[in-house]
């Protein structure tokens with residue numbers, strides 16, 4: 001059986017902390033979660049070509065991104081609501097675990 005989160009909390013410094021059933025402790029930044037949102041909209045290639053050089057940040061990107069809500073979906077995932085009004089991403093436990101490998 002794959003590990004399950006046993007504890008999940010949001011920290012003051014814009015991270016979530018997950019403790020897994022196998023004892024693994026994980027920290028993921030809000031920004032990283034948002035960048036790895038698995039929903040169809042975020043995974044779709046944007047219609048603008050990749051920018052070369054600096055790109056202009058939209059207003060929403062200049063204010064710190066916050067995770068407003070995390071809700072369990074079944075017993076395999078969390079639905080995350082971000083402060084930029086994005087709430088369609090279903091983050092499976094598998095995906096969350098894989099983010100740990102990338103951030104370490």
Ligand SMILES: [Zn+2]
Pocket residue numbers: 037038039040041042043086088089
């Ligand atoms: Zn998304």
